[in-house]
Amino acid sequence: MNIGLINTLTSNIKSVFNALDKLGYNGQYEEIFEYTKKNYTHLIFPGNGNYQANIKTLQNKKIDLFLNENFKKNTLYLGICIGMQILSSQGEEGSVTEGTNIIEGNVEKINTFKYRLPHIGWNSVDIKHNDNLLINITKEDTFYFLHSYAFKAKRSKNVLATTSYGSEFSSIVKNKNFYGVQFHPEKSQNSGLKLLQNFLNMK
Numbered sequence: 001m002n003i004g005l006i007n008t009l010t011s012n013i014k015s016v017f018n019a020l021d022k023l024g025y026n027g028q029y030e031e032i033f034e035y036t037k038k039n040y041t042h043l044i045f046p047g048n049g050n051y052q053a054n055i056k057t058l059q060n061k062k063i064d065l066f067l068n069e070n071f072k073k074n075t076l077y078l079g080i081c082i083g084m085q086i087l088s089s090q091g092e093e094g095s096v097t098e099g100t101n102i103i104e105g106n107v108e109k110i111n112t113f114k115y116r117l118p119h120i121g122w123n124s125v126d127i128k129h130n131d132n133l134l135i136n137i138t139k140e141d142t143f144y145f146l147h148s149y150a151f152k153a154k155r156s157k158n159v160l161a162t163t164s165y166g167s168e169f170s171s172i173v174k175n176k177n178f179y180g181v182q183f184h185p186e187k188s189q190n191s192g193l194k195l196l197q198n199f200l201n202m203k
Contacts, residue, residue, distance in 0.1 A: 003029035004040035010049035019186040035062035045083030051091035077178040084180025105153035112166020117148040125161040141191035143183035
């Protein structure tokens with residue numbers, strides 16, 4: 001197994017290292033800072049920060065090209081937080097910015113009047129479609145969220161799960177072997193480790 005971790009220098013990627021090490025994958029992953037022709041069995045894009053800034057970094061480093069090539073090859077990909085959001089057609093954070101359009105839809109500010117933003121803390125997911133990513137994940141599992149913008153997918157078939165915070169938003173999305181999760185599995189204790197293991201079990 002060869003796991004590639006996309007690093008745009010916007011996140012505490014060490015939390016992902018720690019989670020992978022705990023699952024027994026020490027020495028089986030490496031960071032990706034720019035376009036490469038190297039092949040990976042699994043790609044993980046963990047991240048925080050601004051949608052527009054991350055897209056700009058992807059374009060400057062030609063990682064957007066790398067992602068599109070791997071999507072066509074059907075490489076397994078897991079985007080975490082901003083790593084999920086950049087899969088969209090466009091994002092509205094700051095100013096409207098075109099995304100990779102790997103999963104059609106827009107990233108918009110969470111529509112809530114009852115709760116403060118950002119949405120921070122533990123929340124559950126409402127599974128809409130069964131998938132290998134969600135093996136042994138139930139309504140009892142909770143995950144750690146930290147965001148003010150959320151993915152609004154164009155097609156329901158791309159939405160594996162939703163979460164409610166004032167309004168409902170897509171919390172797990174998929175197109176082919178490209179997955180995105182709005183929460184941080186690397187910070188979600190046993191529930192997050194289960195999901196990461198499910199992803200790494202896929203071939």
